[in-house]
Amino acid sequence: MYNFEYQNPVKIIFGKGEIKKVGINIPTGAKILLTYGGGSIFKNGVYDQVKASIKDFDVVEFGGIEPNPRYETLMKAVEVVKKENITYLLSVGGGSVLDGTKFIAAAALFTNGDPWKILSRQAPVLDAIPIGAVLTLPATGSEMNGGSVVTKAETKEKLSFISPKVMPRFSVLDPEVIFSLPEKQVANGIVDAFVHVIEQYLTFPVNSPIQDRFAESILKTLIEEGPKVLANRNNYDAAANFMWSATMALNGLIGAGVPQDWATHMIGHELTAYHGIDHAQTLAIVLPGIMHIKRDQKKDKILQLGERVWGVLDGTDDERIDETIRKTVGFFESVGIQTKLPDYSVTSETIDTICTRFKNRGYKVGEKANIGPDEIRLILEDRL
Amino acid sequence: MYNFEYQNPVKIIFGKGEIKKVGINIPTGAKILLTYGGGSIFKNGVYDQVKASIKDFDVVEFGGIEPNPRYETLMKAVEVVKKENITYLLSVGGGSVLDGTKFIAAAALFTNGDPWKILSRQAPVLDAIPIGAVLTLPATGSEMNGGSVVTKAETKEKLSFISPKVMPRFSVLDPEVIFSLPEKQVANGIVDAFVHVIEQYLTFPVNSPIQDRFAESILKTLIEEGPKVLANRNNYDAAANFMWSATMALNGLIGAGVPQDWATHMIGHELTAYHGIDHAQTLAIVLPGIMHIKRDQKKDKILQLGERVWGVLDGTDDERIDETIRKTVGFFESVGIQTKLPDYSVTSETIDTICTRFKNRGYKVGEKANIGPDEIRLILEDRL
Numbered sequence: 041m042y043n044f045e046y047q048n049p050v051k052i053i054f055g056k057g058e059i060k061k062v063g064i065n066i067p068t069g070a071k072i073l074l075t076y077g078g079g080s081i082f083k084n085g086v087y088d089q090v091k092a093s094i095k096d097f098d099v100v101e102f103g104g105i106e107p108n109p110r111y112e113t114l115m116k117a118v119e120v121v122k123k124e125n126i127t128y129l130l131s132v133g134g135g136s137v138l139d140g141t142k143f144i145a146a147a148a149l150f151t152n153g154d155p156w157k158i159l160s161r162q163a164p165v166l167d168a169i170p171i172g173a174v175l176t177l178p179a180t181g182s183e184m185n186g187g188s189v190v191t192k193a194e195t196k197e198k199l200s201f202i203s204p205k206v207m208p209r210f211s212v213l214d215p216e217v218i219f220s221l222p223e224k225q226v227a228n229g230i231v232d233a234f235v236h237v238i239e240q241y242l243t244f245p246v247n248s249p250i251q252d253r254f255a256e257s258i259l260k261t262l263i264e265e266g267p268k269v270l271a272n273r274n275n276y277d278a279a280a281n282f283m284w285s286a287t288m289a290l291n292g293l294i295g296a297g298v299p300q301d302w303a304t305h306m307i308g309h310e311l312t313a314y315h316g317i318d319h320a321q322t323l324a325i326v327l328p329g330i331m332h333i334k335r336d337q338k339k340d341k342i343l344q345l346g347e348r349v350w351g352v353l354d355g356t357d358d359e360r361i362d363e364t365i366r367k368t369v370g371f372f373e374s375v376g377i378q379t380k381l382p383d384y385s386v387t388s389e390t391i392d393t394i395c396t397r398f399k400n401r402g403y404k405v406g407e408k409a410n411i412g413p414d415e416i417r418l419i420l421e422d423r424l
Numbered sequence: 425m426y427n428f429e430y431q432n433p434v435k436i437i438f439g440k441g442e443i444k445k446v447g448i449n450i451p452t453g454a455k456i457l458l459t460y461g462g463g464s465i466f467k468n469g470v471y472d473q474v475k476a477s478i479k480d481f482d483v484v485e486f487g488g489i490e491p492n493p494r495y496e497t498l499m500k501a502v503e504v505v506k507k508e509n510i511t512y513l514l515s516v517g518g519g520s521v522l523d524g525t526k527f528i529a530a531a532a533l534f535t536n537g538d539p540w541k542i543l544s545r546q547a548p549v550l551d552a553i554p555i556g557a558v559l560t561l562p563a564t565g566s567e568m569n570g571g572s573v574v575t576k577a578e579t580k581e582k583l584s585f586i587s588p589k590v591m592p593r594f595s596v597l598d599p600e601v602i603f604s605l606p607e608k609q610v611a612n613g614i615v616d617a618f619v620h621v622i623e624q625y626l627t628f629p630v631n632s633p634i635q636d637r638f639a640e641s642i643l644k645t646l647i648e649e650g651p652k653v654l655a656n657r658n659n660y661d662a663a664a665n666f667m668w669s670a671t672m673a674l675n676g677l678i679g680a681g682v683p684q685d686w687a688t689h690m691i692g693h694e695l696t697a698y699h700g701i702d703h704a705q706t707l708a709i710v711l712p713g714i715m716h717i718k719r720d721q722k723k724d725k726i727l728q729l730g731e732r733v734w735g736v737l738d739g740t741d742d743e744r745i746d747e748t749i750r751k752t753v754g755f756f757e758s759v760g761i762q763t764k765l766p767d768y769s770v771t772s773e774t775i776d777t778i779c780t781r782f783k784n785r786g787y788k789v790g791e792k793a794n795i796g797p798d799e800i801r802l803i804l805e806d807r808l
């Protein structure tokens with residue numbers, strides 16, 4: 041394996057009834073900005089539990105952070121933070137609310153001009169307001185990492201930044217929040233977590249059996265437990281296992297010391313930016329194309345995925361790779377996520393637009409940084 | 425799974441050549457006590473690498489921390505810490521040096537009488553001197569947890585304490601340190617890490633597939649990579665995988681949200697206290713006895729271990745349990761660790777002594793706290 045550094049100080053508070061611990065994990069005297077999204081927390085009881093837990097604090101609320109959180113919205117929150125002298129951010133929502141809150145945390149203390157530079161130019165995040173999180177949707181892994189993805193509506197740009205400064209101080213993971221989730225959000229969460237693992241696993245071998253087996257452990261658990269959650273939203277055990285899988289999928293552990301890909305995400309972000317397609321749906325579209333077009337480069341790991349996760353043992357290498365792609369596509373579709381561009385009314389015109397954008401950016405993606413506009417065209421044409 | 429809290433802020437710096445990063449991870453101006461053991465660090469080049477890295481610091485050295493570090497020795501280090509106004513402890517050695525350094529860190533700031541109470545009465549550790557670590561022997565997992573085991577020579581007591589305050593701020597894991605290790609230490613390390621996993625896995629099912637599969641991942645990796653390290657000490661990849669396995673075996677992750685046993689350790693500590701048997705050897709002796717005597721209580725997990733780790737698929741449940749015990753014993757013996765009491769010249773007299781000691785203590789051990797003097801007698805008699 042490669043040399044690596046790994047540090048993840050996020051405190052995880054996991055289990056039913058644990059939202060009551062939010063207050064005791066925030067420093068006494070903090071002035072809190074409670075951030076949330078479209079308001080589902082008012083229906084599922086999470087808001088009431090959180091408010092009861094922080095009743096001794098001075099709290100300002102900022103709702104309406106949208107899926108694919110927008111720079112424009114978040115900058116309004118930054119104004120509130122400054123005006124109200126907020127000292128602690130409490131994100132109550134899914135990955136979008138938390139990603140947005142991370143940007144607010146960094147932008148509020150950014151002193152080097154427009155905070156958009158944190159995303160567009162990877163300007164360093166020297167400080168950030170501390171964040172606590174109550175997760176209401178397992179999917180992105182944002183609850184145990186320092187990553188954030190933000191969209192600028194004006195220019196249709198969806199960009200990310202990573203900083204240890206915006207890792208939550210604590211994240212409360214109560215699997216009961218899953219009981220009231222709509223099917224589509226659960227399905228998206230399953231696929232999102234699945235592809236997070238794949239991005240850190242389906243590259244090339246570097247003799248890293250712990251990382252490989254941990255990755256396969258998460259994939260197998262998502263494949264087993266995900267459908268149970270979809271079949272019965274009140275299955276607490278399945279909800280808990282799904283939730284812990286999604287967190288473990290992107291907290292840095294399985295990616296430590298191994299090559300990483302992330303091309304599926306980079307290309308998928310463009311489909312969200314131009315067509316508003318759900319993040320997980322874009323991953324389900326792009327990944328099979330990458331597996332097909334990069335089948336030679338990824339051969340050893342695709343065969344290993346097929347054998348250890350899908351039980352694909354027979355046939356030539358190419359047949360096994362085809363079958364592994366089929367099984368992966370079949371899993372996405374079995375949870376209700378379509379995997380072809382026409383399923384989302386996307387035509388070849390968008391492929392041109394995306395390829396032009398990558399051409400203008402001038403960099404290539406993937407674990408060998410060899411996926412540029414030409415390869416992206418092949419990948420997306422495979423999904424027509 | 426059970427509700428749990430999990431937080432592990434230790435920074436891991438992993439890979440060849442990384443010892444040079446020690447200095448940049450210690451706060452400028454710190455006055456360092458460099459702790460070490462019997463002096464192997466002078467022969468394998470680790471001492472020179474560490475000293476080069478901390479050349480800008482004021483450093484005092486304290487060597488001679490023994491395997492199963494002794495309270496009596498450590499209290500001498502505490503005197504040095506106080507006299508020299510030490511502000512940072514740098515442990516350069518294996519688990520014993522690091523466990524001892526953790527006790528020094530806590531004892532030096534203990535204000536409630538004799539620091540032995542931290543072990544004997546689990547007196548709370550309110551503060552500790554910060555610790556950095558350079559690991560020279562993969563085994564105990566101490567490099568990424570807050571646990572410490574200390575022995576009082578005077579009373580032949582081997583006791584432990586756990587506190588987040590003594591978690592290392594950073595641990596450097598350079599697998600090259602394994603190149604010069606004697607066979608016995610490698611073998612001990614393999615068995616120690618293996619049994620750490622078992623203590624958090626071989627209990628009863630609570631529907632925790634991530635924790636189970638991660639545990640099995642570590643066991644399978646130890647079984648594969650351990651013998652490679654023994655066969656060729658200069659196999660860097662095998663050394664790296666062994667080292668990362670040992671760290672992951674006891675950093676809290678696989679034990680989060682699941683029942684834990686630790687009876688093998690508790691009983692094994694007595695064999696070390698009375699006979700000076702190596703820690704890992706005591707585990708290899710005791711574990712098969714526990715698997716045999718607690719075969720009903722642990723049935724589901726022993727069968728799962730047999731199936732997923734050892735490929736034991738055929739026969740009645742009892743036959744499969746017997747075969748799983750045989751495979752486990754066979755593995756320990758294959759790396760050169762004997763598993764019976766007579767192999768270490770221990771007779772039934774010691775069994776009486778140990779049972780009396782547990783009787784006097786008045787508590788029972790194991791995941792259901794139902795292993796008392798009578799059960800311990802059966803377990804140890806099984807190992808005669």
